[in-house]
Amino acid sequence: MKPSNALLYFILLIMTSCGQPKVVEPEVYTYVEESHSYAKPNNAFITHLKLDISVNFETEIISGTATYDIKNNNSTQIVLDSKHLDIESVTADGKETEFSLGAKDKQLGQALTVTIGKNTKQIEIVYKTTKDTEALQWLKAQQTADKTHPFLFTQGQAILTRTWIPIQDSPQIRLTYEANVKVPKGLMAVMSAENPKEKSQDGLYHFKMKQPIPAYLIALAVGSFEYKAISERTGVYAEKTMLTKVHDEFSDMDKMVAAAEALYGKYAWDQFDVIVLPPSFPFGGMENPRLTFATPTVIAGDKSLTSLIAHELAHSWSGNLVTNATWNDFWLNEGFTVYFEMRIMEALYGKERADMLALISRQDLDEELESLKDTPNATKLKLDLKGKNPDDGMNSIAYDKGYLLLRTLEETVGRDKFDAFLKQYFKEHAFSTMTTEKFGTYLNTNLLEKHQITFNMDEWINQPGVPENQAVINSDKFTNVKRTLEEFLTTGKIDTSITTEWTSQEWVYFIRNFPKTMTVDQMKHLDSAFNFTNSSNSYIQMVWYEQALNHDYHGNNVDQKIEAFLTSVGRRWYVETIFKAFKRNNRLEDALKIYEKSRPNYHSVTATTIDDLLGYEPEPEEEELLK
CATH class of the missing domain: 1.10.390.10 (Neutral Protease Domain 2)
Structure with a gap:
């Protein structure tokens, strides 16, 4: 039976209300002024990017073309952000056009100003990255889990995408993108887009991101890894030796998506996958749409640190949407x-x-x-x-x-x-x-x-600090943890049967609440009872190593373990916490000795933070090695 117009309207209404959020293009574009991009989007802005690039591990350079669809508000110029890029040529609607690079700024790079006509619809930029490109981390095979193939990943947040793509690198400018990426045969490429599930025989990969995103969410990873599905819309990428472990750890991902949708509406990005990167990745996770980048430090074997995955999933609404x-x-x-x-x-x-x-x-x-x-x-x-x-x-x-x-x-x-x-x-x-x-x-x-x-x-x-009117958070389990710690400090004894069912969070809370008066003997007693120095849980390791530094504890080869941790893990939060403890406890010389060894393993995001923290000025050859 043919439905009536009213019924058709009702069906369309139901489909709209139950479906994914619509991408609605506004009729008027009004961008606010900001200080971290040279772009002038109220004059002209990018709406779509097509990348055609090659990834060369021997030269550690990405090269190719970036083609942009643009909207123009009666302007004769469009301004992009560029930092440490080699811009070779620019065309506007297929014809060579003038371009200029502005003065260099340490944080912002350079303004790339391109001459366009008032009716220009498209520009194309031929470019390549350089040794100074900060978003890219090129890793040798020995820096990966399998130690068989090199690895590359990008990190664009906050303003580093401009270091591997000339782009309007402002979070308020959203664009769709597609990409053709050529990599060495035997490697896989994935992006924050529709992704392959198997390696290409010829090293050619094609990507499409149909939902508009800000530039900092454009991401690329290249290496020898595999995919394993959790459900039709969730799955994980990891190096072969880690794949099963990662899959088991993140097996609740589809349940997380369902829980999130029940709270705040339909997931808008079709697929939610996670790739676990080598340990030099500087963040816990990065919420790149469709493909979260994650640190291996969350693989604890008991799902105790997977709140990080819930966090990156939540970004699919707050941050990405x-x-x-x-x-x-x-x-x-x-x-x-x-x-x-x-x-x-x-x-x-x-x-x-x-x-x-x-x-x-x-x-x-x-x-x-x-x-x-x-x-x-x-x-x-x-x-x-x-x-x-x-x-x-x-x-x-x-x-x-x-x-x-x-x-x-x-x-x-x-x-x-x-x-x-x-x-x-x-x-x-x-x-x-x-x-x-x-x-x-x-x-x-x-x-x-x-x-x-x-x-x-x-x-x-707009006011400093935290107002008096604030939520008060309580936890019975943490109350019990505190009581256990207080009893130990008073009696020197701890009932290990009480702690057998403790979660990572309870252990972290226990260790972080050590008083300043904690003695070396007490530290030694706890280490003997629970072997914190050799914990396989990276979060527990971080807080224990911080306390070892705070309390001048050197037992159980903890100094060697701290050095090994800092030279193998590049997660900025962990690394910064421990180096701060070195500095706070007047052990700057020890910190610098370790840092000289560990710095080449860090992404520029982490290295820049620790350089500032320790007052470290790298020699030119060290900078070369970091890049």
Whole structure:
């Protein structure tokens, strides 16, 4: 029977409401001014990128062409960002055109200004990367898990995509992309796009990302790895020797996606896969759409550290779907994502586990506030990073103060109202960007005023520190952990039967709460009982090694273990925590000796942070080796 028009409308309405968020192109483009990109998108901006590139492991260079579809608001120029790139030629609608590179800036690179006509639809840039390209990490075979083939990965956040692609490198400029990538035969290439599941015989790979994303989410990895599905829409890539272990560790990924969708709406990116990279990867994870990049340090064998996967999945809504317009608004990406991560973990593993994670987050925040006590403006959620590297704002303030704000909001207005608000927020702003000010207005209109609720957002956003009006988080398990620690400190004894069922979070909380008065003998007693120095859990290793440095403990070959850890792991959070402990405990000379050995294994993101921390100035040949 042929349906009536009314029925057709109803069917379309149901399909729209139940389907994925639509990519709706706005009629008017108004971009806010920002300090971390030379692009002038209100004049002309990129809408689509086509890459045709070759990856050469012998020269450690990516070369090829980048073709851009552009929209022009009556301008005769389009400005892109470029850093440490060799720009060979530029054409506009197929004809050679003039271009110029501006003055070099240490953080921003150079403005690449291309002459266009008012009706120009497309430009093409022939280019190649150089030895100074910061986004790329080229790894020798011995730096990988299998030790059989070289490896390459990119890291674009925050403003490093411009170091391997000339691009308008601003989070508020969204584009679709496609790519043809040639790699050596026998290797696989994957991107933040539709990906292959098997190696190509000829080393040629083709990619397409149909949803518009900001440039920092364009990502590439090349190496000898394999794919193993978890479900129709989830799976993992890893080197052969790690594949089964990674698959087992992340086997709850599809459940995580289902839990996230139940909270805040349909997953918008079709596929959610994870690739585990070599240990030099500088972050825990990077939320590249369709393909999260992850550190091997989360492979603990018991799924105890997989909240990181929940975090990167949550970015599929907060960050990838609705993106901070500038890096001054970074908390909109990370504070929301930590909140969402906790809700996913609660849905899958219960409120107690989520609250343990939240309390560790709260402890991280207290430590960050203490470290920034001499620069209180740095503890505001709305940042002012002009003239600074956006990485300076990627700390616990954005993540954990942002989370605490949202948890306080939830407890103030009620979870049901807050969930309805967030679901509406993600739906209405899908595939767009958000400023802190715009979010404040939206919050007032759609939540606070709507329900006649008073809440002082200004003291959270624009004032230093944490307001007195804040959510109080409790955990019975952590209360028991504290009691166990206090009993040990009082009696010198610990009942190991109490700890047999402890999770990683409980162990981390136990170790992090050692008092300053903890003695070397007490450290030795605990190490003998639990063998912390030789733990296979990287999180426990990090906090134990920090405490060993804090308490001048040298037993159980811990000094050698710390050095081995720092030379084999490149995750910035872990590395920075331990080097800070060296510096804090007047062991800078020891730190520098280790750092000279470990630095060549680090990505530039990690190396730059530790250079600043230790006051290290590399020799030119060391810089060459790092690149």
